[in-house]
Amino acid sequence: MSTPTPAERRPRRDARENRADILASATELIARDPHASVDAIARSAGLSRRALYGHFDDRDALVREVIAVGAQRFNDIALRIDDPDPRVALARLASLLWREAAHVQVAASIALDEVHVQETADALAPVRRRVAAIVATGQADGSLRTDVVAPTLARLIEETARAVITRMDATSTEARSLAVRAVLSIAGLSWTESAALFATHPSLLEEA
Incomplete structure (x- = not known):
């Protein structure tokens, strides 16, 4: 039995593009409706239901793939935040997440679907840990409020960011601010x- 060559093992370009289109359509539709059907997603991607099932079993x-893609984007951003000033770290995290508005919206929508609540929470655990660490540092050095316990403050920050991002035009610079x-x-x-803070760190609202 012959071993497939690297070229044979690589998916065809059209297959990769179809999969990417499916994920993009699923992200867009589920952001609006957590129960968006497979048929609607397939139509939005310009594919048949059968073609969609050629990429995903159900x-x-x-x-799950939509959750994983979004979570990976969030987690990658969280790992990049290394500012020693907790205020700058929080601002930079919120600013960078703004670029991922579509994935934030779909995460919020999926969280309304009880079937995937725990899965979504587990996937976003690294981001939550980073926010919690920033809050703990900020409370310890007095730069962030201390009248609310750290776990509660971290959750309030998370919910505030998600609420604003999911309800405003992601293309608006003013909304990002x-x-x-x-x-x-x-x-x-x-x-x-x-x-x-913005006057001292203007790049916070200019992140590429």
Whole structure:
């Protein structure tokens, strides 16, 4: 029995593109409706139901892949946040997540579907740990509010960011600024303190 060559093992370009189109369509539709059907997703991707099932065994497998792709994007961002100042770290995290608005929206939508609640929570655990670590550091050095216990504050920050990102136009620079300011406000900064932070670190709202 011959061993497949690397070229034979690589999926054809059209197959890769079809899979990417399916995931993009699933992300878009599930963000609006956590129960979006396989037929609707296939139509949106310009494919047949049968073609979709050539890539995913069933709808749950597709949803799991959507969760995994989004979570990987979030986790990669979280790992990049290494600012020693907790205020800057939170602002940068919120700013970078703004680029992933579609995946934030789908994560919020999927969280409404009880079937995948725990799966979504597990996939996002690295991001939550990073937020919790930033909060703990900020409370210890006095840069973040201390009238709320760290786990609760971290969750409030997460929910605030998600609420703003999922309800505003992701292409708007003004909305992006509002999202970051909302996170900082929940963390304990006044609007003047946030403005001063942006003046010192203008790149926070200019992340590529």
